[in-house]
Amino acid sequence: MTSIDNHSAAGSVRVLTAFRWLPEFARGLARDVRVRWALEEAGLTYQVNLIGAEEQASAGYRALQPFGQVPVYRDGELTLFESGAIAHHIALQSAALMPHDPAARARTLTWMFAALNSVEPAVLALVEIDLFAGDAAWAKERRPAVLAKVERRFAELSAQLADREYLLDRFTVADILMASVLRFVRHTELVAAQPVLHAYLERCNARPAASKAVADHVAVFAN
Amino acid sequence: MTSIDNHSAAGSVRVLTAFRWLPEFARGLARDVRVRWALEEAGLTYQVNLIGAEEQASAGYRALQPFGQVPVYRDGELTLFESGAIAHHIALQSAALMPHDPAARARTLTWMFAALNSVEPAVLALVEIDLFAGDAAWAKERRPAVLAKVERRFAELSAQLADREYLLDRFTVADILMASVLRFVRHTELVAAQPVLHAYLERCNARPAASKAVADHVAVFAN
Numbered sequence: 001m002t003s004i005d006n007h008s009a010a011g012s013v014r015v016l017t018a019f020r021w022l023p024e025f026a027r028g029l030a031r032d033v034r035v036r037w038a039l040e041e042a043g044l045t046y047q048v049n050l051i052g053a054e055e056q057a058s059a060g061y062r063a064l065q066p067f068g069q070v071p072v073y074r075d076g077e078l079t080l081f082e083s084g085a086i087a088h089h090i091a092l093q094s095a096a097l098m099p100h101d102p103a104a105r106a107r108t109l110t111w112m113f114a115a116l117n118s119v120e121p122a123v124l125a126l127v128e129i130d131l132f133a134g135d136a137a138w139a140k141e142r143r144p145a146v147l148a149k150v151e152r153r154f155a156e157l158s159a160q161l162a163d164r165e166y167l168l169d170r171f172t173v174a175d176i177l178m179a180s181v182l183r184f185v186r187h188t189e190l191v192a193a194q195p196v197l198h199a200y201l202e203r204c205n206a207r208p209a210a211s212k213a214v215a216d217h218v219a220v221f222a223n
Numbered sequence: 224m225t226s227i228d229n230h231s232a233a234g235s236v237r238v239l240t241a242f243r244w245l246p247e248f249a250r251g252l253a254r255d256v257r258v259r260w261a262l263e264e265a266g267l268t269y270q271v272n273l274i275g276a277e278e279q280a281s282a283g284y285r286a287l288q289p290f291g292q293v294p295v296y297r298d299g300e301l302t303l304f305e306s307g308a309i310a311h312h313i314a315l316q317s318a319a320l321m322p323h324d325p326a327a328r329a330r331t332l333t334w335m336f337a338a339l340n341s342v343e344p345a346v347l348a349l350v351e352i353d354l355f356a357g358d359a360a361w362a363k364e365r366r367p368a369v370l371a372k373v374e375r376r377f378a379e380l381s382a383q384l385a386d387r388e389y390l391l392d393r394f395t396v397a398d399i400l401m402a403s404v405l406r407f408v409r410h411t412e413l414v415a416a417q418p419v420l421h422a423y424l425e426r427c428n429a430r431p432a433a434s435k436a437v438a439d440h441v442a443v444f445a446n
Contacts (some may be wrong), residue, residue: 066383067341067376078326082336089329103301106312113305113339118290121344138361153290160289 014039014046017065017072021052021221025131025187031083032071033217034180038087038173040209042094050220084116084177091173098172111167111174119157120181122149127184150190158196165203179204237262237269240288240295244275244444248354248410254306255294256440257403261310261396263432265317273443307339307400314396321395334390334397342380343404345372350407373413381419388426402427 016039018032032048039046049072055061056068064072065081072079073086080086088109091097098108125146133139157178160167166175182191182201192198204210239262241255255271262269272295278284279291287295288304295302296309303309311332314320321331348369356362380401383390389398405414405424415421427433 062379062382066379067337068379069341078329080329080333082333082340084336084340085329085333088332092325102315106301106303106308109311110303110305110308113307114290116336116340117305117307117343118292120340121347124344125348136364138364141359141361142365156285156289156291159285 013076014044015049015074016046017049017051017070018217018220019070020050027218027221028214029184030070033213034083034176035071035073035086036213036216037176037210038090038097040212041096042090044090044093084112087173087177088112107168108172108174112177115174115177115181119153119178122153123181123184126150130187150185154190154194154197158194161196161200175204236299237267238272238297239269240272240274240293241440241443242293243273250441250444251437252407253293253440256436257306257399258294258296258309259436259439260399260433261313261320263435264319265313267313267316307335310396310400311335330391331395331397335400338397338400338404342376342401345376346404346407349373353410373408377413377417377420381417384419384423398427
């Protein structure tokens with residue numbers, strides 16, 4: 001594994017695993033980006049361990065990440081996987097990502113799960129058809145229903161965002177997850193078709209921590 | 224909404240929303256079951272608000288649950304949705320569901336997200352084909368790849384469970400979510416095909432709180 005010190009602070013014990021290489025269409029979308037974003041918002045320094053397909057399939061990596069996915073996150077003695085859980089762990093360390101009040105924290109986690117369990121599966125079903133199914137007959141037949149589900153979810157999200165800037169009454173880690181999910185359909189006009197949602201995504205993307213996270217993620221592939 | 228007092232304790236302020244009616248194939252699988260299970264493990268009393276399609280589509284319900292799904296959970300002044308977030312909120316109130324140590328809590332949340340973000344989407348893609356697609360040509364063409372993904376996830380889970388009784392080193396709320404996800408494919412032999420996973424699901428299902436939750440859920444439909 002290649003280790004890159006992403007910040008100048010020495011002695012950091014936070015290590016994020018990311019892919020050494022990604023095809024063009026996946027750049028900016030891999031799940032290490034949302035964790036980088038959370039770390040930037042929190043002002044926490046971290047190192048990056050870059051892995052390739054060989055490490056990903058290794059028993060050693062599977063011991064850390066049973067599904068062979070990215071990212072894995074190490075914070076001192078603690079090793080976590082699942083971007084939602086990692087983002088939550090980071091958010092607990094920073095008022096920039098989550099209020100301190102237990103009720104507000106529970107509401108924040110509600111929207112984190114909403115992003116990853118109620119919206120992401122619908123969105124990724126469409127991505128799978130559009131980016132991976134090629135000319136398969138099943139994909140052509142299936143796409144309208146999958147698209148309709150995404151449009152419904154986006155309309156529901158728009159209604160939630162109609163009278164507020166962020167999912168909750170302030171920016172939280174849930175917005176990082178939701179914006180990251182919305183980015184998956186950047187090959188479509190689906191977000192643009194919903195003005196409220198479009199403005200929300202622009203608002204999230206305009207945050208300096210968001211750009212920094214993407215820039216650091218894609219800088220890896222320039223080497 | 225019909226209110227049912229599920230326990231004899233008076234003055235409970237916990238209210239769970241569930242469906243008044245469900246078709247046979249969905250009984251025992253709706254997401255209120257996992258929350259009922261968590262509440263039973265925690266020994267917390269609760270009331271149930273039963274809703275039908277009309278309430279589900281209402282503006283009032285959408286204000287509580289933007290995607291019109293079940294369950295919604297009210298704990299005093301706090302209203303939550305997303306079964307993962309509700310289960311986490313309940314787990315924070317009971318040592319029976321989660322250790323107190325912050326690192327162990329973060330690991331528990333990792334497995335909660337694993338259940339709902341890494342395993343459930345694959346499982347529900349298969350359920351959608353098997354239970355809802357009928358004789359559609361796309362479903363026939365698509366099923367082998369969807370099935371293969373579920374089998375891969377189940378094999379990965381089996382590897383994780385090979386040397387332990389539960390996902391972590393003790394029973395936690397993450398097992399409630401994972402077992403609930405595994406139940407979705409009760410129409411197949413996929414869990415039975417993995418002896419370790421089969422034993423795990425049996426172990427989870429054998430817990431008195433698990434049976435009580437399902438019994439209370441299905442009792443609704445007897446009326």
